[in-house]
Amino acid sequence: MKFAVNLVAESSARLGSLSEFARIPEAVFETPLLLLHTRGASVPHLSYDLLQMVSSGHHHMLQMPLVTLVDHTKNVKAFGKGIAEFAGLKEYLNYVSVQDSGTTTPEGYHEKNSISLWTRGGRKLVDPQTYISCIEALKPDMFQAIADGDTTQRSTDKRVRKSVDVTVKFAGVCADLKDKSDILKDTPMLASITGGYNIKERLRCIKELKGLGFAGYVIEGFHTNGESATNLLWEDVEPVLMEILSSLPENLPRAFHGPITPIMLLKLVSKGIDIFDATFPWLVAERGGALVFPNSLPKGNAPVTETLPSVKAPAVIATDEKEGKPVPEKSNDEVVDRVYEINLKDKIYFNDTRPLLEGCSCYSCRKYSRSYVHHLAATGELQGPILLMMHNLYHYIAFFRSIQHAIRENELQALQSKLDLFVCSRRN
Template sequence: MKFTVSLVAKSSARLGSLSEFTRIPEAVLETPLLLLHTRGAAVPHLSYDLMQMVSTENHILQMPLVTLVDHTKNVKAFGKGIAEFAGLKEYLNYVSVQDSGTTTPEGYHEKNSISLWTRGGRKLIDPQTYITCIEALKPDMFQAIVDGDTTSNSSVKRVRRSVDDTVKFAGICADLKEKSEVLKDTPMLACITGGYNIKERLRCITELKGLGVAGYVLEGFHTNGESATNLSWEDLEPVLTETLGSLPDNLPRAFHGPVTPIILLKLVSKGIDIFDATFPWLVAERAGALIFPNTLPKGKAPITETLPSVKSPALIAQNERDGSLGNENNKDELVDRVFEINLKDKLYFNDTRPLVEDCSCYCCRKYSRSYVHHLSATSELQGPILLMMHNLHHYINFFRSIHLAIREDQLQALHSTLEQFVSSRRSGKLDD
């Protein structure tokens, strides 16, 4: 795999490309890159034909091992790798360790292994077992096994151990990869851990040097799932700045997890190159449709949606003081739905508009909010299918706009548009 940086903006945002993959040498993918999230080697809710209706472009599929580990023996017996086993051989694929869209339980790693929480329960995976699984899957790129079990609240001892284990695991993986006839030419991304401790992250980078990795994954800032959508930029930014400043410029940097569009733009502006599509999937799972501005501003675009079903930040703070957030009836108040509309809301019972005006996705061209509300309210299977088609289409277009914004030095304008949108929705006021 070859990574080329073609443009670095004033903000440090980078345009580049990934190319020269062994299995599909003609594939060239532009960065910042969106990995299409899969579960069990399939994009959630979308068959192959439906996926083709969303996008026919080249993509890399993110395949979490936690959703595949129970099937690696079958894939190995098949002998041709996970891409052909899943009928997706025209797509490149990247095997990550955890499912970044699903919360990973904390506190279950052991000295020489990590925990994968599969449908069949907890499985302990050591580096040797991990590489055996990767050999069976034969991916186009994979992540080294990692202890990323840290958050902003982790102790110094837990952070230090996460670095020690991650470095040890990466060294073993690199050695086994070099000896493997199947994987010796397969790109491996090493992981940078250390929680929110700058000193430990810099130590991790130093100790990983010399492994000959193809890129880096910044791990340990969250525990996947909703924890990624609640990241604090004030806590993240100084650690990220120091970490990225110590990484080589000629290798790609990845950040996994369903971060919000605003945080994603800030990560892009810092020089992160690879993200995943777990955010549009999480939104679809809770019957939400993405409506945030996903293109560069063209004049004064009115905000046509408010937030009737989301509690204000002030009320959430009041609930925290009252101790009422632990109540089962208040679970939804923890989910910030500012970038979406909730199609289970009765507000859309008679709404004949598409999910987003002028959206060209299949759902918006064929169906109304009212119809999708009916599907969501009655738990019809077509509901999440249509929402996933729309959300993924919306997010892919968002990345097209990011590429254009970097090229035309308009990333700040795109960020300001999103900030204005969020501010308008939170205040409940409409633009004139």
């Protein structure tokens, strides 16, 4: 694999390309790159034909989390041709990540010599040797080294140090096993940068990983996947991220996994992150939402006038004696911010004959109305998430094309301002 930085904007946003993959040498991917999220080697809710319709025949790379494939590696190995042909997606390049960044990873279950993968069959402990054996069976075009990224802003210094120690140890073992493997020796492997929100530990991790011959880096440890990624605050992430990026080689790609919000994504792009995944549009489709945020600059979209869905207030269980104010009940549930979407389960769409998004040319918007999709969502029909996923993924792919164009034309700040204005107008 070859990575080239073709342009660096004033904001530090990078326009680059990934090319020279062994299995499909002619494939070239422009960065910032969107990885199409899969579960069990299939884009959720989309058949092969529907995926072709959404992707419009362009080259795309699939993100295949090992946690959704580990139970099937024996069958893939017996098949002998790798996960791409096994899944009937041989024209798509694939990248195997460790965890499913769209689904929350339970905290506190990694061990000294292995990590926990939470599969449909329960918890599985995977050490570096087992991990590389699974990767050999899958024969991906690119993969992530096993790591301990189980940290958040709440993590103690001891937990953060342990995550770095384990990650560095696992990375060394993976690099050694990869070099000895006839199947993987030429397959690019990305190292994971862990260390939570501790800058000192982040820099130690980078220092320990340099020189091991990695093809790029994945910045882990800011969240535990799933909804926790949508609640990241830029003021918390930025100081740590800037120290990380200033210490990484400029000639290698940098990836950031998780269903981060579009505004957070644009901020990460502006600082030089190159690779993201499509877990956000999937997460929105899963809860019955359709993306409506402005995804381009030239023509944009018609203004969205719907108010945000109401959020149930936490139950009041006591009154603060000093302040005289009610104290809400504590909850472990993540707060879901739906500012970028409309909720098709809402009854207000019962008689709404408009498309999901005015001006959108996806199949769902051209053929169906909000009222019909509302009916599907309200009754639990299987076609509901299919139509929502088609729209959301189409919308998000177009968003990335707009980001690439904005970097090229030095208009990334204008795109961010348009998105900020949209978010403020919906909240107000």
